Amino acid sequence: MYEGFGQFVGGAWRGSDQRAEVASPVTGKPLGAIPIARPEDTVAAIDAAAKALPALAEMGGFARADALHRIADEMAARADEAAQMISAETGKPIAQSGREWVLSVDQFRWYAEEARRIYGRVVESRVPGGRFEVTREPVGIVGAFTAWNFPASLPARKLAPALAAGCPVVLRPSSQTPGVAMVMVDCIRAGGLPDGAVNLVVGTTANTYGPVMADPRVRKVSLTGSTRVGQQMIRDAAETVKKVSMELGGNAPLIIYDDADLDLALDMTVPAKIANAGQVCVTPDRFFVHDSLHDAFVAEFTRRASAIRLGDGLDPDTEMGPLINASRLQEIDAIVQEAVAAGATLECGGQRASGFNAGHFYEPTVLSNVADDMRVFDEENFGPIAAITRFTDEDMVLARANASPMGLSAYAFTRCPSRARRTTRALKSGMVGINSFALAASEAPFGGTNFSGLGREGGSEGIEDYLDTKLAQIVF
Structure with a gap:
């Protein structure tokens, strides 16, 4: 079931000498086995993202928009494959799986257009002959961690705005439902983005989460998961002062x-x-x-x-x-x-x-x-x-x-x-x-307050967490 997939690093799939079985929730039997990332695989993914960062940022919003539309086209062409994968791994009805993939495609189309609308502004300066220029720049490498219950839409909500903003991503999907994230990453190859713009690692917390959180080159992390995990991520992110956004539990x-x-x-x-x-x-x-x-x-x-x-x-x-x-x-x-x-x-x-x-x-x-x-x-x-x-x-x-x-x-x-x-x-x-x-x-901002998270995914607000604001005072 996972033939041809594995870790995706620097624009290519790679295997591993360690594998783990993915079980069907319908039968309890293995669906197949996936390669498990070693710490060095995660570090290689971060290295690849660091190499891709300048080229991705320099593409400009219009070029990135075209790339995201090409990705969306490829995803739409592989909708049946993706829906089958979602239902096999989660057990959810195939109609729900198909709708989830359609909504995931829509994330890429929406943020393709948001990439064209990363605006700055000019502010009058009190200095004679001066003006303030406010611009928006990619925050840098993003670590994205997603849960198993929506294995397509959760990665899409992070990948699409990050790429639109010009940020390379190291994606770590749930090891319980890794297959559809692999299909999505495979579709991203059709975008023609720089190698390393998107990387995928699946494995233990120590081998994946650990290196991402410890590396100061990773400037933002985004999580969909439990409140307990979110609290730990906030503590870990403080060590290297990473920007954090997260959608946590609800009630x-x-x-x-x-x-x-x-x-x-x-x-x-x-x-x-x-x-x-x-x-x-x-x-x-x-x-x-x-x-x-x-x-x-x-x-x-x-x-x-x-x-x-x-x-x-x-x-x-x-x-x-x-x-x-x-x-x-x-x-x-x-x-x-x-x-x-x-x-x-x-x-x-x-x-x-x-x-x-x-x-x-x-x-x-x-x-x-x-x-x-x-x-x-x-x-x-x-x-x-x-x-x-x-x-x-x-x-x-x-x-x-x-x-x-x-x-x-x-x-x-x-x-x-x-x-x-x-x-x-x-x-x-x-x-x-x-x-x-x-x-x-x-088109709508998705997220919570209090113990349910920080930041928003979706809407024009969803790209904000992937951008830094730069102020320049220019005097002539």
């Missing part, structure tokens, strides 16, 4: 007000909750449903969740695939059992899916009568669990929604425009969806 509240369109809320919420088996950082985790709609919402959500078709993501009839690995399965089950033991009502699910002798399948699960201090509510559950509680007072539910230290995404359903505006202002979150879960788009 999104969902408020269903008494005036919500119940059918619309259910039509949108059930698919959002079970997408990628709930392994989505922006998925709704904490369901606050107004008392007047609570019973009807729980009953219908339970009916729909119980009818979800589980299976191999490569089967077009599958609506939900497995969890990524056995430890995730065990953790989800522990969260559910703890909630039930503490008094929550199990409406459906709550166990490993029957009928699957292999893989990591867990039933879509609905819990009602959940208390705010239960772990299923207090922490990001990252699984197919709808944890539901009641509310009656608007101010109180907003306070409860804001009780989490996380601040990535938040949602509400209401028919009232003024209530929508009040809710949007009140929620402490980097992103808010009102009657919508569609937050991830190349």
Whole structure:
């Protein structure tokens, strides 16, 4: 499955004397084996990026834009291959995988145009005959670290703006889902960028993360991962004063007000909750449903969740695939059992899916009568669990929604425009969806506040973290 791939350094694939198996979450069996980077491979990748930096910066925004469009064209031509790889490695339904790749292509097209719009400005100087010129320059070599749950869109969100800005990248994708990042990097060859503009290493933390964080030539690091890993990265980045941006965990509240369109809320919420088996950082985790709609919402959500078709993501009839690995399965089950033991009502699910002798399948699960201090509510559950509680007072539910230290995404359903505006202002979150879960788009800034991260990916804001600002005072 990984033939012809490996570490990508200086414009060429290279092997290794060390290999590691990648397991299918559907069967638990190996999909294949990938070469594992040694520390010297990572150092070579940084060396290659350093060599590419001057040429990439000197290309100029219009030339880099053309290169990114060529990359996007190649990615579009290999869409079927990429979608198959995503579903094989993650287990997610093939339709979701195809959409993820389309959104990844769109990142390259969006940032191709942003490359043409890296503007400076001229500022009047108080010095006679002088003026200030403000220009933007590439920050330098970027270390990019991505998680397994969106193995295409997460690398694309880092590679596209970095290349648009003129920054070479050392990409370290998750070793659980490395294949689609390798396909993407292979597509980048079509851009005609300098060798070393993009490099890929896969391996242990010591062999990949360690050399990147220690090397002072790497001037920025970008992470999609857990809050715990993000906190460690901030500490490590301080040693060489690297710029840091990161999208970390979430624990999104969902408020269903008494005036919500119940059918619309259910039509949108059930698919959002079970997408990628709930392994989505922006998925709704904490369901606050107004008392007047609570019973009807729980009953219908339970009916729909119980009818979800589980299976191999490569089967077009599958609506939900497995969890990524056995430890995730065990953790989800522990969260559910703890909630039930503490008094929550199990409406459906709550166990490993029957009928699957292999893989990591867990039933879509609905819990009602959940208390705010239960772990299923207090922490990001990252699984197919709808944890539901009641509310009656608007101010109180907003306070409860804001009780989490996380601040990535938040949602509400209401028919009232003024209530929508009040809710949007009140929620402490980097992103808010009102009657919508569609937050991830190349043209929109994606990211959180508080313990959910720093910086933004997407939109015109997404290129900012890859640029340094230079001021020149010019007097004649």
